[in-house]
Amino acid sequence: MSSAVLAPTDNLLMYGLTGSGKTTQLAEVIKAQVAATGKPALAYITDWGSVGPLHALRDAGKLECEEFRYGTDPFIWIDSAVQGLRFTNGKWVKPDHDKFCMGAMESLTGQGDLVLNALGHQVADGKNVGGNAMSAPSLAIQAQGYVIRIPSNSPTHYGMAQKHLLEKVWQAQLLPFPMVGTAQEDVQVPENRDEQGNLRAGGVALTVGVRGIIGPNMAGHAMTLQLGKYFVFCFRLKQEPTAAGVEHVLLTQRHKDGLYEGLASNRAPLGTKQKVDSLVKPADVVKVLQQIQAARAEERQTLGGVK
Numbered sequence: 001m002s003s004a005v006l007a008p009t010d011n012l013l014m015y016g017l018t019g020s021g022k023t024t025q026l027a028e029v030i031k032a033q034v035a036a037t038g039k040p041a042l043a044y045i046t047d048w049g050s051v052g053p054l055h056a057l058r059d060a061g062k063l064e065c066e067e068f069r070y071g072t073d074p075f076i077w078i079d080s081a082v083q084g085l086r087f088t089n090g091k092w093v094k095p096d097h098d099k100f101c102m103g104a105m106e107s108l109t110g111q112g113d114l115v116l117n118a119l120g121h122q123v124a125d126g127k128n129v130g131g132n133a134m135s136a137p138s139l140a141i142q143a144q145g146y147v148i149r150i151p152s153n154s155p156t157h158y159g160m161a162q163k164h165l166l167e168k169v170w171q172a173q174l175l176p177f178p179m180v181g182t183a184q185e186d187v188q189v190p191e192n193r194d195e196q197g198n199l200r201a202g203g204v205a206l207t208v209g210v211r212g213i214i215g216p217n218m219a220g221h222a223m224t225l226q227l228g229k230y231f232v233f234c235f236r237l238k239q240e241p242t243a244a245g246v247e248h249v250l251l252t253q254r255h256k257d258g259l260y261e262g263l264a265s266n267r268a269p270l271g272t273k274q275k276v277d278s279l280v281k282p283a284d285v286v287k288v289l290q291q292i293q294a295a296r297a298e299e300r301q302t303l304g305g306v307k
Contacts, residue, residue, distance in 0.1 A: 004036040005029060005289035006102060006178035007296075013108075013228060014285065015183040015216035016237035018049070021248040022182040025237060025285040026104055027053035029180055032286045034062045039101035044068075044081035046110030047182075054106065064100075074114035078165075081105065082172035102178045108165065108227075109184040112219030115161040120151025129157065158220035165218055169230055185236070186217030187260065188224040211259040228263050233292075236264045237283055250283035252276070268292050269299040 006012065006029070014022050030041045034057075043065040045051055057063035066087055068077050076092075084103060085092040105111070122129045142148075172179050189212040214236065215224040228234035236251045252266040255278070266288065268276035274295040277288055 002032070002036045003290075003293060004101070005032045005286055005293060006180070007293070008176065008178060010178040010233070011173050011231050012178070012180045012233040012235065012285075012289075013183060013216060013231040014180070014235050014237055015185050017185045017239070020185070020237040020239055021283050022237055023047075023050045023053050023106060024248075025250070025283060026106065026180055026182060027057055028284075028286050029289070030054075030057055030063060030102065030104065032289075033101045033178075037101040039099055040064055041102045041104060042084065042095075042100045042177075043104040043106060045106045046114060047107045051106065054104075068110075068114065074111070074118050078111050078114070078168055082168045082175075084172075084175045097176050100177050102180060103172070103175055105172065105179065105181040107182040107184065108169070108216070108218045109182075111168075112161055112165055112217070115165060116153050116157060116219055117151060119157045119160065120153045121149070122151075123154075124149035124151040129154075129160075158222065161219040162223050166223065166227075166230070169227075173230075181231070183216035183218060183227070185214060185238075186221060186224045187212045187214055188221050189213075212261075214257060214260050214262040216263075225263070228265060232267055233289075234263065234265050235285060235288070236262050240281075247281055248283040250280040250285060250288065251278065252280070252288055253278035255279070266292060269295045272298045272302070274298050 012029070014025060016022050030043075034041060040061065041057070041063045043054055043063055045054065045065055045067040048067070051067075054063060054065060058065055064086075066081065068074070080087070080092040083094070084097055084100075086095045119129050169181070213225055216227045216234070217224060218227055233252075236255075238249050238251070238257075239246045240249050251262060251264045253264055255262045255264065266276050266278070268291070272295040274291060276291045276295055280288060
């Protein structure tokens with residue numbers, strides 16, 4: 001067997017716009033980890049638009065998965081997912097975690113959407129969620145004997161969702177196998193405030209030299225600058241136009257993108273001869289993870305075999 005591309009305590013976040021290749025690269029990581037361990041992976045899916053590569057792995061016996069379906073309580077579903085539970089015979093039960101080589105969350109943005117939608121529906125049902133219900137008005141459509149409630153969210157809801165989901169990220173990282181999550185790309189525009197915290201005209205902090213920061217989106221903008229630091233690895237995927245069409249690109253270190261700056265980190269050991277690419281064309285997450293594991297092995301050897 002080949003070497004595992006993720007150590008048991010590793011966790012990886014891959015983010016990018018729709019079509020950037022997140023699910024495809026996730027499937028490649030799963031294939032590599034399964035080939036190295038002989039064990040299947042376990043995935044929890046809340047985004048269904050591009051799960052074809054994951055379903056192919058499921059059908060090949062390399063992946064077991066739980067897929068959220070509308071009408072299920074999102075809080076219970078997410079809480080069960082981060083504990084690595086399986087839905088069996090109408091209830092969530094704990095499987096033998098030793099049988100899995102890794103876990104996957106596809107995606108954190110999808111989980112954020114579910115939580116925000118659930119909070120908005122509670123407001124639409126007349127509940128004062130977060131003490132700020134009036135700033136999240138609901139719309140009730142009544143026609144032909146039907147009542148359809150359209151939810152919305154207050155700023156308080158975003159803070160609640162972010163704190164709740166961040167705790168769930170931490171909880172998932174306690175599972176006894178490496179975790180990989182995906183997320184949509186977001187742009188956070190730094191605010192230009194004075195010493196008293198008052199917002200100046202213009203809105204963009206020109207002193208940082210960029211128009212905005214590109215990062216992962218979980219539930220609103222507030223976590224965009226922070227979420228990556230809670231993962232061992234945080235990689236960005238993007239598409240770039242070429243003469244033949246488009247090329248998928250992987251970025252593993254903080255980088256400039258026009259007038260923007262993209263967040264990423266491979267946390268590769270310093271001072272090793274093993275190169276870890278910060279830019280990979282075409283995108284190949286497995287290649288970078290193999291480079292990181294080789295650099296780690298070199299570092300351990302340099303330190304006298306200390307693990």
